Amino acid sequence: MSEIPLIQVRGLHKSFGKLEVLRGVSFEVKRGEVMAIIGPSGSGKSTLLRCLNFLEEYQAGEVLFDNTLVGYRDSAAGRRKLDSERNIRRIRARLGMVFQSFNLFPHKTVLENVIEGPVVVKGQPRAEAEAEARTLIARVGLTDKLDTYPSKLSGGQQQRAAIARALAMQPAAMLFDEPTSSLDPELVGEVLEVMQSLAADGMTMVVVTHEMGFARRVADRVMMMDEGEIVELTPPEQIFTKPESPRTAEFLRRVLH
Amino acid sequence: MSYTWQWQLIWDFRQVFVRGVEVTVMLTWWALLIGLGLGLLLGLMRSSRLAVLRWPAAVYIDIFRATPILVQLVWIYYALPILLGLQMGNIVAASVGIGLHAAAYIAEIFRAGIESIDRGQSDAAKSLGMGYGQAMRRIILPQAVRRMVPPFINEFATLMKLTTLGSVLAVNELLHEAENLINNTYRPLEVYTIVAVVFGLMIYPFIWLSQRLERRWKTRG
Ligand SMILES: Nc1ncnc2c1ncn2[C@@H]1O[C@H](COP(=O)(O)OP(=O)(O)OP(=O)(O)O)[C@@H](O)[C@H]1O
Ligand SMILES: [Mg+2]
Numbered sequence: 201m202s203e204i205p206l207i208q209v210r211g212l213h214k215s216f217g218k219l220e221v222l223r224g225v226s227f228e229v230k231r232g233e234v235m236a237i238i239g240p241s242g243s244g245k246s247t248l249l250r251c252l253n254f255l256e257e258y259q260a261g262e263v264l265f266d267n268t269l270v271g272y273r274d275s276a277a278g279r280r281k282l283d284s285e286r287n288i289r290r291i292r293a294r295l296g297m298v299f300q301s302f303n304l305f306p307h308k309t310v311l312e313n314v315i316e317g318p319v320v321v322k323g324q325p326r327a328e329a330e331a332e333a334r335t336l337i338a339r340v341g342l343t344d345k346l347d348t349y350p351s352k353l354s355g356g357q358q359q360r361a362a363i364a365r366a367l368a369m370q371p372a373a374m375l376f377d378e379p380t381s382s383l384d385p386e387l388v389g390e391v392l393e394v395m396q397s398l399a400a401d402g403m404t405m406v407v408v409t410h411e412m413g414f415a416r417r418v419a420d421r422v423m424m425m426d427e428g429e430i431v432e433l434t435p436p437e438q439i440f441t442k443p444e445s446p447r448t449a450e451f452l453r454r455v456l457h
Numbered sequence: 458m459s460y461t462w463q464w465q466l467i468w469d470f471r472q473v474f475v476r477g478v479e480v481t482v483m484l485t486w487w488a489l490l491i492g493l494g495l496g497l498l499l500g501l502m503r504s505s506r507l508a509v510l511r512w513p514a515a516v517y518i519d520i521f522r523a524t525p526i527l528v529q530l531v532w533i534y535y536a537l538p539i540l541l542g543l544q545m546g547n548i549v550a551a552s553v554g555i556g557l558h559a560a561a562y563i564a565e566i567f568r569a570g571i572e573s574i575d576r577g578q579s580d581a582a583k584s585l586g587m588g589y590g591q592a593m594r595r596i597i598l599p600q601a602v603r604r605m606v607p608p609f610i611n612e613f614a615t616l617m618k619l620t621t622l623g624s625v626l627a628v629n630e631l632l633h634e635a636e637n638l639i640n641n642t643y644r645p646l647e648v649y650t651i652v653a654v655v656f657g658l659m660i661y662p663f664i665w666l667s668q669r670l671e672r673r674w675k676t677r678g
Pocket of ligand 1: 216
């Protein structure tokens, strides 16, 4: 069983109206693997990530999470139908997501943000959820901010709280969409550190990022995307030293100045 | 020429104002309840992804906003019973009419409030595995409600003032009682002054409350 990759994507196509954003994307993410996704703006990185937990519907191809088709099921007539909300939610609950703009719940404190998922979605008793939340919040270094509202936190603190909120669901994998892109440069490090320690603990992670240093140090493989396609998917040593594709070389030259 | 105000006379008739206020408050209460319940439903329908829900709500809202409330009230009191074969008392008809009217405006307040919340909030709620209802109840509406309070209080004040239109259906609300009193006493200036003061006293506390809430929520973000 454990050889079956946790996430399998095959021939994924996604359009917004006439605009084709993903044009046949296929890859796999093994358990415990960290995959970084890089590529120019508008290449479809966020859209790809959002298809993995079905925040976006896709038109063709398949996304399998833990060997289960995400978002759809086959109807009796052999045609694909939208899956039940219950099944979609069950998969989302097992995939943590961290956003570029944090998206903490502003009307809830850090502690309330972190227990929200376990209490509301899993029905965990509040006291138990709080105990676990405190451990997670300590792990991201925010113990002194338990009862603080997000608007009183720095960007780095907000993002660490958002990571704790996602972890509270005990996800099988974590999806990060440019988690440090809206942070002041001096706050990037504290968030990357938390992510690195997660990776070290064996968390399966898919990370869209512009932090090439992080991708190089932490990722097992790096995916280069351009215009809705995978240009290259190789270990970091290779992509950063001798990229196969001229498009990758050109992109890296630009971001690494 | 100087006018002699006769407040003693008004004081002698104070019971008339008390009765009027009671009916006005009752009309306001029922109209508000109908307006809120239906308004929330219409607002949710209006911001739905499903056209079958969005359309009827949009048509309802446009009809009630594009026609005069006086016509709506008269129509509900006189024409609806003929169509549906059910007789309504004038107070019920006035409550329902003002409530249905207010629902159209309240629906727009709900919709605008819901749509003012960043999409990232519902993304975050969904990514935790929350359903539509949970995300609405726990994440979107609590934030939206804060933004809706000022326009909502505004609508509430409008609604309370609209109850005076109940007088066209001979509902004994404050204005109607006041006009009866004027017919008996010939003291319109005193009576209308009191009516204005009483409405002001009923409405102002809500305006004050809304300003306080706004300030408090601002500091908490
Ligand atoms: N909800 C949407 N409706 C319509 N078009 C969209 C939507 N979301 C994204 N797009 C379009 O899809 C394309 C890919 O967007 P996407 O956000 O996936 O790119 P990205 O690689 O994440 O870019 P960035 O690095 O700027 O975040 C873009 O052209 C974008 O304008
Ligand atoms: Mg993006």
